[in-house]
Amino acid sequence: xxxxxxxxxxxxxxxxxxxxxxxxxxxxxxxxxxxxxxxxxxxxxxxxxxxxxxxxxxxxxxxxxxxxxxxxxxxxxxxxxxxxxxxxxxxxxxxxxxxxxxxxxxxxxxxxxxxxxxxxxxxxxxxxxxxxxxxxxxxxxxxxxx
Amino acid sequence: xxxxxxxxxxxxxxxxxxxxxxxxxxxxxxxxxxxxxxxxxxxxxxxxxxxxxxxxxxxxxxxxxxxxxxxxxxxxxxxxxxxxxxxxxxxxxxxxxxxxxxxxxxxxxxxxxxxxxxxxxxxxxxxxxxxxxxxxxxxxxxxxxxxxxxxxxxxxxxxxxxxxxxxxxxxxxxxxxxxxxxxxxxxxxxxxxxxxxxxxxxxxxxxxxxxxxxxxxxxxxxxxxxxxxxxxxxxxxxxxxxxxxxxxxxxxxxxxxxxxxxxxxxxxxxxxxxxxxxxxxxxxxxxxxxxxxxxxxxxxxxxxxxxxxxxxxxxxxxxxxxxxxxxxxxxxxxxxxxxxxxxxxxxxxxxxxxxxxxxxxxxxxxxxxxxxxxxxxxxxxxx
Numbered sequence: 221x222x223x224x225x226x227x228x229x230x231x232x233x234x235x236x237x238x239x240x241x242x243x244x245x246x247x248x249x250x251x252x253x254x255x256x257x258x259x260x261x262x263x264x265x266x267x268x269x270x271x272x273x274x275x276x277x278x279x280x281x282x283x284x285x286x287x288x289x290x291x292x293x294x295x296x297x298x299x300x301x302x303x304x305x306x307x308x309x310x311x312x313x314x315x316x317x318x319x320x321x322x323x324x325x326x327x328x329x330x331x332x333x334x335x336x337x338x339x340x341x342x343x344x345x346x347x348x349x350x351x352x353x354x355x356x357x358x359x360x361x362x363x364x365x366x
Numbered sequence: 367x368x369x370x371x372x373x374x375x376x377x378x379x380x381x382x383x384x385x386x387x388x389x390x391x392x393x394x395x396x397x398x399x400x401x402x403x404x405x406x407x408x409x410x411x412x413x414x415x416x417x418x419x420x421x422x423x424x425x426x427x428x429x430x431x432x433x434x435x436x437x438x439x440x441x442x443x444x445x446x447x448x449x450x451x452x453x454x455x456x457x458x459x460x461x462x463x464x465x466x467x468x469x470x471x472x473x474x475x476x477x478x479x480x481x482x483x484x485x486x487x488x489x490x491x492x493x494x495x496x497x498x499x500x501x502x503x504x505x506x507x508x509x510x511x512x513x514x515x516x517x518x519x520x521x522x523x524x525x526x527x528x529x530x531x532x533x534x535x536x537x538x539x540x541x542x543x544x545x546x547x548x549x550x551x552x553x554x555x556x557x558x559x560x561x562x563x564x565x566x567x568x569x570x571x572x573x574x575x576x577x578x579x580x581x582x583x584x585x586x587x588x589x590x591x592x593x594x595x596x597x598x599x600x601x602x603x604x605x606x607x608x609x610x611x612x613x614x615x616x617x618x619x620x621x622x623x624x625x626x627x628x629x630x631x632x633x634x635x636x637x638x639x640x641x642x643x644x645x646x647x648x649x650x651x652x653x654x655x656x657x658x659x660x661x662x663x664x665x666x667x668x669x670x671x672x673x674x675x676x677x678x679x680x681x682x683x684x685x686x687x688x689x690x691x692x693x694x695x696x697x698x699x700x701x702x703x704x705x706x707x708x709x710x711x712x713x714x715x716x717x718x719x720x721x722x723x724x725x726x727x728x729x730x731x732x733x734x735x736x737x738x739x740x741x742x743x744x745x746x747x748x749x
Binding site for chain 1 (some may be wrong): 491493495496497498499500501502503505507508511512513516517519561562563565566567603611612613614618727
């Protein structure tokens with residue numbers, strides 16, 4: 221992958237009033253997710269009620285930006301033509317330190333990716349917007365989320 | 367064994383095609399419905415129940431009424447079943463339940479689709495569209511690649527283990543003249559040599575999308591006795607729906623089919639090892655692997671060794687997807703799941719011709735929708 225991700229013509233998110241805080245934070249390089257004040261669990265993706273206890277007392281909190289790689293795929297034939305110039309590229313499932321799992325774009329590290337790798341938030345301009353992508357934490361490095 | 371919950375008394379199937387031109391989905395549904403009702407030996411007016419699938423694009427709403435009007439039916443029970451690849455199996459159980467509840471007596475369960483060269487992209491607005499697609503994950507291939515990668519990492523399963531499933535499907539398709547891959551076998555080496563689509567998923571581990579149609583007619587066991595065809599009985603069923611997006615799956619290496627199959631076995635008083643035919647939903651090789659393990663046919667992670675020790679052909683000790691599966695037959699969209707029901711009926715009637723299995727008493731049929739999300743299992747028994 222040598223293409224400039226910024227220039228991709230990829231489909232952007234379909235933002236609603238409810239999900240806007242997530243995408244506003246993403247544009248600023250932050251990852252913010254909902255937390256339930258009743259059952260204490262973190263929630264991803266955003267919802268009007270907690271999927272664990274159906275409470276409406278959900279508040280936004282910035283996530284640590286750390287997570288564990290649950291699975292990944294190197295995509296050679298993208299499902300959307302806007303991604304073709306970037307292929308092959310990697311998407312993965314990240315179990316956030318806060319609990320929920322999200323799918324994201326994974327930036328290349330110095331070593332081949334393995335399930336179980338620890339990842340760090342790496343805000344990246346893709347297709348005209350900043351997305352909360354992730355990158356592997358290199359061995360020995362102790363980086364702070366950006 | 368448990369009593370019959372209802373009987374499948376008619377089947378219809380259209381030969382799959384890569385493309386249709388100027389043919390509507392509604393037209394294909396009419397053709398295949400006629401085949402199933404003729405096979406049952408019923409007059410059209412006897413059909414008083416109608417179960418159909420969603421018709422994305424062509425008929426977004428009022429689907430049962432549209433199809434009923436088109437077919438000249440006036441059902442007393444009509445519904446859309448929207449369980450993706452589990453819709454076909456899900457229809458059979460719902461049809462039996464509706465008959466038991468007194469809503470109707472004879473249910474037409476029908477799925478079909480045309481396939482045009484340039485289908486419009488979906489105008490979806492849902493969590494997957496908002497939180498998966500912008501990150502580069504569009505379509506089912508990537509989701510199932512993520513499931514496959516997780517299985518390989520958890521258990522050490524290999525690309526070759528998975529390729530065996532695709533090769534077996536292609537081999538079985540050589541005895542089904544209607545299969546899209548009839549006269550096109552592919553061995554394990556060919557599967558492994560096919561292009562990587564989304565690692566670790568190869569092209570030949572993915573179903574070929576086709577146009578087609580499948581239909582069955584379900585009625586009560588009692589009424590089935592008076593009809594012309596040998597009835598195939600629904601002995602047990604189970605269903606579970608756990609999530610939609612792969613990121614929200616409770617597990618990446620086991621799915622909702624596990625509890626759906628357990629319930630189907632429990633209701634029917636049977637066990638996975640007793641099945642004479644495994645008619646397992648196979649959109650991707652990983653789906654068959656997980657289903658074999660979730661059924662309890664082998665320990666988690668052991669599907670490769672299990673498959674390697676078995677003959678999956680109609681002559682074998684463990685016939686699996688004798689019609690070629692969808693990997694060999696082609697996937698006519700939502701009707702793809704119903705191919706597993708239709709083939710099980712053929713085998714249990716003893717009408718599968720040159721691919722007829724020996725003992726044909728019990729069949730396990732599974733349906734799977736979305737990303738290992740929607741699951742229905744049926745245990746079917748011969749008359």
